[in-house]
Amino acid sequence: MTVYYQSLSPHEFSVLCPSLVDVYIKAMGYDPAMKNSRITAWRAAVMEKNFHAVLAHNNTHILGVAYGYLGRPEHWWDREVRRALRLQGGASPRQLNILSQYFSVTEIHVSPQAQGKGIGTQLLSSLIAKSQSEHILLSTPEVAGEDNGAFRLYRRFGFEDFVRQMLFAGDERPFAILHATASSCP
Template structure:
């Protein structure tokens, strides 16, 4: 394996919105999604940059964008929190602890590393930079379910202290099952 020394840096909101097409391309490659979703995702990502607490980081190798992570403060007004509440209600909650978690979290909306650069610690470094100095008590993210959690994403999240909030959860509009994971901050 070739040694990779990425530069991890925070992006301002203008930098993020201008570079959204390149950042979304990394997302599409990392997730092996159809390129037909590109324009829609660019617009969604640009809209997300307007959420309170928005923070974005990128990973660069030789001036090439090879990773992106972003998130923002959770809010009861967001679609995602409505989904979390629905999932917790289906399990008989939210419990007092779960209610506290979903009342004070930073939503890790996206974390992606280009496939050619995975396995070099880039995701870990981006997560640490993204979640550094957050006022929230928790970070929450979702990731597609994988049998036996046998992929690099699960391995990374578990090593950072993320535990289960919801498992095999189906978000409205997506039939894939997801794991929703939570970690106390700071990591």
């Protein structure tokens, strides 16, 4: 199977959003009832500073998507990370420095049937190359022994622990917040 990667303009991303959210719901195992709220949130993301999106497809099906933008203290996700740091004893000076200027890999998902083929690697690499920030943050569900493709991908890219066992409102699963520097990523 030939896989094509393309950067999406904000308009292209908005138009494709319903199909992109379908990939997200399947990859994360979420309830399809959340689709409309996620479409709204994803479409709003195109207005963020340094928004970038990358699509993987085979000319017939969407195989994966990744997008992100510069993080800001006004974002819900940033506030949640800061709350988790407070609950875990407070942020270190290094963590505060990272939070002052980072690119948030907001979403990266590959269709379940296309996983394990290097698509996530290419999506993440393309997104980081466009990030224009030295610090990169992302979140991923915790799994026992970090035994899944997502953790293996992030560790290959040099991502290290930033916050572990974090609970987001609306999701009962704990998440890991991971950090890497753009210069350490392959």
